[in-house]
Amino acid sequence: MANEKKLVEAITSMEEDFAQWYTDVVKKAELIDYASVRGCMILRPNGYAIWENIQKVLDAKFKETGVENVYMPLLIPESLLQREKDHVEGFAPEVAWVTQGGLEPLTEKLCIRPTSETLFCDFYSNIIQSHRDLPKVYNQWCSVVRWEKTTRPFLRTMEFLWQEGHTAHATAIEAEERTVQMLNIYADFCENYLAIPMVKGRKTDKEKFAGAHATYTIEALMHDGKALQSGTSHNFGDGFAKAFNIQYTDKENKLQYVHQTSWGLTTRIIGAIIMVHGDNSGLVLPPMIAPTQVMVVPIAQHKEGVLDKAYELKKTLESNFRVKVDDSDKSPGWKFSEQEMRGIPVRIELGPKDIEANQAVIVRRDTREKIIVSFDELEVKLDEILKTMQKEMLERARTHRDAHTYVATNFEEFKDTIQNKPGFVKAMWCGDVACEDKIKEETSATSRCMPFEQEEVAKTCVCCGKPAKSMVYWGKAY
């Protein structure tokens, strides 16, 4: 009982201190541990298993569209990183440099990849000759390193896991289609598997990727009203192709530059899952992505037949569900707290009286609803409950997001909203970076994106009053 209290008490409530609540959940749910290098994290089994499920689903969806996986080297020579001007300016200040190999100093220093555009471009310049070699639609799953000053688990770490797709196409139209196609895959995945609704749109020039013509993004709203950029897809046009001389001969035997894209999604998305769905008892995982969907918790497990029945249920259920039995020597109360902390979507409570009555109690993690189900109906009901939970989690997240999306039509209203109502602010923009800069300086909000679904909420720029060009989502962001 003392122990049970300890586990629950250890979490700060999210209303009291959201940042501390987040850190507590990450640690107590055993998703992450800190490593001996500052800013580096250990992904523990509970955390890594979520990433494995994300990988499995996304990788299959990528491959359906013709993506092939490769592995590129970890190290990039300084001279290669410098080939594209905007790109090197964007990344050089935040990379880790290898200057010594074995016992000897290197003649040219190598950086640990912060991203692999330059490696893919170098590779593509070697293997692309003819229009027959196009398109190339390659992707890799790997880790990258960025030398961050301040770090937070999943959200900003020195090293993180991701996938990075890099493609080369014969035409600009094909590259643009691929850029948008991958953004849609990310958005659909987040909605259907992670139960997180996304705003899809284009980044302003100020916020776009170093070297890109256009960056598209999916933006999510966290429980505390802050935004999280959750995946990006870039159209490079032929900028990198010109810097790296990636040319092909077309059907008329003329030399042409390729058009390129890249797109990535990182372990940061696990931070979004936590901050969209979590509550004061810990993590809440959407059933579609949860490594364990069902925890069977035996009550009075020392009594004859209880554990046997628990194992029997597991055996029946495991062909359709990811199910475990908690047969440890902890008390049921402790097990409940632990299952809740870890965000396992449902638990099945099973005691001697239940067994006698040919039933079990299913408890939903999100609503705490208890549903008594006869053993004969268990599989059907469980499937229903998990599907309902998945659907309702998305609906709740959408309702929360919509309730925290505001409109501002002048700067006073804008400042007041940003300061007092955490959430997205929809407001018009003239297209001038000066207004973006001013907004950031005075409110610390940034332009999140120019959504694909434009609305004319006013005629003039919320900042300068000049005629507006686009409606923009603004917000404070992680």
Place this chain on the structure above:
Amino acid sequence: MANEKKLVEAITSMEEDFAQWYTDVVKKAELIDYASVRGCMILRPNGYAIWENIQKVLDAKFKETGVENVYMPLLIPESLLQREKDHVEGFAPEVAWVTQGGLEPLTEKLCIRPTSETLFCDFYSNIIQSHRDLPKVYNQWCSVVRWEKTTRPFLRTMEFLWQEGHTAHATAIEAEERTVQMLNIYADFCENYLAIPMVKGRKTDKEKFAGAHATYTIEALMHDGKALQSGTSHNFGDGFAKAFNIQYTDKENKLQYVHQTSWGLTTRIIGAIIMVHGDNSGLVLPPMIAPTQVMVVPIAQHKEGVLDKAYELKKTLESNFRVKVDDSDKSPGWKFSEQEMRGIPVRIELGPKDIEANQAVIVRRDTREKIIVSFDELEVKLDEILKTMQKEMLERARTHRDAHTYVATNFEEFKDTIQNKPGFVKAMWCGDVACEDKIKEETSATSRCMPFEQEEVAKTCVCCGKPAKSMVYWGKAY
């Protein structure tokens, strides 16, 4: 026709120059490309897909035994690497050092992991307190860097992909059982999936891992008679536990050191697949691991109905086989060469006359055998053919290995065999490292392992003539 010739002519024959043949296959089958950092490789889709299949199978087998996956940081502080004396001596000369992060020099240099024992030990010392926390059976899939002077694709590269398992146990017996269990998983996997027979045994002290009490290994024989160490499993005893202070309280509330193991298998195994099964037309992939098992090659594909039938076959077959249609505008002859170079286990030739006769021609990659099969029987026959091919590939590899395994009972015979008969040499050993050193110096053969299946092929050491302690497999190795 000119092009077809070019593709085939480009491979050096293995009898003429085995090393060049190997390099040619690796390049021409598009498994690998060279990157701009010396000694670093790009794993291209054909190469990476083999690794993905290896991962999928092994990962499932690991998990069946209770393995959980994690991800540990890429970077190790110098002070952490130095904690275990033998270990740092083994690895420090061959690591890459990061000395600069962002724009500033680091106060402590960090090495890119050459292996992660020290990180896991540091982690375990934080999370293991009680016997209830044991065992820990963690694994990670990642890349490691070792600053090698000479490199060869897959066999020895600056960076390679692998899995590294790291476990902590309450007792020495449990650690030893886990060490052997994982070695057996590797050996069974290599035999059943890669069709490569393995000699299982223990490394001598000279050849064991830096910091291990005992290293177990699986050793394969390549087509040229050289040995390849294909996977290793180490029992660390409590050496690392003492260096890193990893202790737990046992059931009597006494402090005890844990007993640890580690085990790894790398992309080097792809080199073994190439060198055991390949021939002068290129790669030959065992059906169980081949990314594409069946290539449908339409003949006269411009004729009405041919391509339609090819797609129809693919659709029928793809629920049970990994199948593709080569509908490119290359000639059938070119497609045959390409399918052979890439080692795709079987092709299905399909022309207008075949379609009229309600049949297709299946051609085995390994034997070139042509089998005419009616469409109605295609699935059943294909399954039979692939299974037969898998079985016969293992048998051929075993026959080759056995035919190139010799016995030597005195040093003259030993030297003569090593020099003139490429292969394994079974010979007795006194247990003295001086004899190992002498053998290596005079013959450049090394002790591969002391096999679990011991035979007494003589009474005395093949080198010094003193009483023998073990029978050892010797050989020149990659």
